[in-house]
Amino acid sequence: MKKIILVFTTLILTQFIVSQEKEVPEMKFQKGFAKMDFLSINMPNNEVDMGFTGIHYNIFLNDYAYAGLGIYGAVSGIRGGFFTLGANAGIKKFISENLYTDFGFHYGGGGGAAAPDGGGVFIKPHVNLGYQFKNFGINAGWSYVNFFDGGEIKSHQLNVGVEIPLNYNYSDFKSYENEYAFETLKSSSWNIPSLKTSLLLHFNNLAIKGSDQNRNVQLLGRNTIRLAGFELANYFSKNWFGFVKVDGAYDGIKAGYMDVFLGAGYHYAFNKNRTNILAKFGVGAGGGGGVDSKGGFLLYPDISIEQRLFKDTFIAINKGYVMSPDQHFYTSSFGFGLKYYLERNGIIDDEKTFSSGKFKGLEVITKHDIYFDAKRDGQPTEDLHQISLQINLNLNKNIYVAGQTSFAIYGNAGAYAEGIVGLGVKTNPFFNNKTTVFLQGLAGAAGGGDISTGEGLIIKPSIGFNYELSKTLNFRTAAGYVKAKGGSLSSPLFNFGISYNISFLKMN
Numbered sequence: 001m002k003k004i005i006l007v008f009t010t011l012i013l014t015q016f017i018v019s020q021e022k023e024v025p026e027m028k029f030q031k032g033f034a035k036m037d038f039l040s041i042n043m044p045n046n047e048v049d050m051g052f053t054g055i056h057y058n059i060f061l062n063d064y065a066y067a068g069l070g071i072y073g074a075v076s077g078i079r080g081g082f083f084t085l086g087a088n089a090g091i092k093k094f095i096s097e098n099l100y101t102d103f104g105f106h107y108g109g110g111g112g113a114a115a116p117d118g119g120g121v122f123i124k125p126h127v128n129l130g131y132q133f134k135n136f137g138i139n140a141g142w143s144y145v146n147f148f149d150g151g152e153i154k155s156h157q158l159n160v161g162v163e164i165p166l167n168y169n170y171s172d173f174k175s176y177e178n179e180y181a182f183e184t185l186k187s188s189s190w191n192i193p194s195l196k197t198s199l200l201l202h203f204n205n206l207a208i209k210g211s212d213q214n215r216n217v218q219l220l221g222r223n224t225i226r227l228a229g230f231e232l233a234n235y236f237s238k239n240w241f242g243f244v245k246v247d248g249a250y251d252g253i254k255a256g257y258m259d260v261f262l263g264a265g266y267h268y269a270f271n272k273n274r275t276n277i278l279a280k281f282g283v284g285a286g287g288g289g290g291v292d293s294k295g296g297f298l299l300y301p302d303i304s305i306e307q308r309l310f311k312d313t314f315i316a317i318n319k320g321y322v323m324s325p326d327q328h329f330y331t332s333s334f335g336f337g338l339k340y341y342l343e344r345n346g347i348i349d350d351e352k353t354f355s356s357g358k359f360k361g362l363e364v365i366t367k368h369d370i371y372f373d374a375k376r377d378g379q380p381t382e383d384l385h386q387i388s389l390q391i392n393l394n395l396n397k398n399i400y401v402a403g404q405t406s407f408a409i410y411g412n413a414g415a416y417a418e419g420i421v422g423l424g425v426k427t428n429p430f431f432n433n434k435t436t437v438f439l440q441g442l443a444g445a446a447g448g449g450d451i452s453t454g455e456g457l458i459i460k461p462s463i464g465f466n467y468e469l470s471k472t473l474n475f476r477t478a479a480g481y482v483k484a485k486g487g488s489l490s491s492p493l494f495n496f497g498i499s500y501n502i503s504f505l506k507m508n
Contacts, residue, residue: 081287202337255447
């Protein structure tokens with residue numbers, strides 16, 4: 001009898017411990033907003049103004065202070081291919097039910113298209129007055145742009161913007177890879193409709209078209225620009241979605257070409273949801289690498305077909321066009337890639353049934369990169385400094401997939417930029433569960449700013465560590481090496497920055 005009681009007690013205690021370990025993580029709410037703005041920069045030396053448009057995402061730190069990231073690109077003037085990346089901070093205060101003030105600051109780096117951008121670093125403070133409608137807001141006001149590290153671009157101008165609320169739910173990062181049965185999740189705060197997201201990693205090819213008199217045919221011949229990049233899409237109905245697409249050239253022309261598109265599309269599924277056809281249309285900015293895209297404004301119509309390989313993974317083939325509205329830059333686009341779909345942050349779906357949910361870790365890293373003695377094609381060798389954004393998605397406890405983009409801020413290479421992807425491995429936390437060591441290898445497209453990257457392909461291995469500062473923030477630093485295939489860039493590197501870490505619920 002005593003043995004039976006002991007076994008029973010052991011089973012109860014074990015079950016209690018397991019249930020304690022498997023308690024569903026709390027759903028947390030983060031308030032934020034996406035913004036698209038435009039400013040016309042007064043350029044030096046009697047040059048026509050450069051139309052500059054940005055896409056930003058900011059989160060609220062409290063009821064009025066916000067911080068986030070933004071990318072800008074030229075869309076009018078003569079500097080097509082001029083891009084920057086930077087960090088935002090500001091205070092947004094309502095002075096009536098709908099009227100608000102916005103005092104903000106943007107610090108970033110970049111350049112391109114032979115513009116007088118110096119090292120690339122710039123500041124852009126603004127003071128705006130805005131009006132909040134039910135589902136969006138508009139604002140306008142004064143802004144100032146200064147490329148202060150040897151650049152000549154300094155301008156006061158009006159800026160206008162449109163904002164939409166874009167909030168999200170999340171859980172603490174340490175919840176990642178915890179899995180829960182559907183029945184367990186039904187009694188939790190995650191019992192809400194799921195959201196659909198897709199991520200495409202792809203190779204694209206732009207075949208230059210046009211008559212023999214076309215400017216780009218004369219400059220580049222009928223070459224094919226080979227690109228690598230990614231596309232992130234969020235669905236706002238069963239079939240309709242919005243997307244952001246970023247590509248950089250690694251072969252076919254001189255390094256430095258890049259394009260960024262924002263658009264929408266329609267998704268049609270058939271063959272028991274194993275095959276998809278997608279029609280998309282995007283507008284954006286592009287240029288660099290010797291391409292003449294005038295002001296940089298581009299259109300992107302496209303149609304894709306996808307076939308399922310595994311449960312949530314598809315192979316995608318696309319055909320379309322990347323072109324300026326007047327076809328001054330006119331290319332036929334074709335490519336292929338791997339696409340991953342996920343249902344997230346909710347367990348209710350009208351078409352799907354789920355058996356379980358697993359929390360996946362997401363890291364958004366903003367850092368300062370230094371390449372020591374970065375080789376140039378013509379200018380003297382010196383250190384290159386960059387502002388860098390890296391996003392990691394954890395595949396399991398110890399392996400993650402990473403994407404990174406970087407733009408020059410100091411070192412007389414304002415036009416230099418990177419777009420690279422790869423894999424990393426990391427240890428389990430140690431030293432009071434606050435420290436992890438990681439090793440990663442990234443590769444992709446890079447060029448511009450006279451940095452010697454050949455046609456643009458680089459590889460970038462590194463090793464480093466993270467140290468936990470709070471539940472969502474880590475200090476991160478690493479050292480490694482960067483090497484260009486076909487160019488002279490071959491430099492040790494060092495970086496440091498801040499990592500914002502959360503987890504989200506992925507349904508299976």
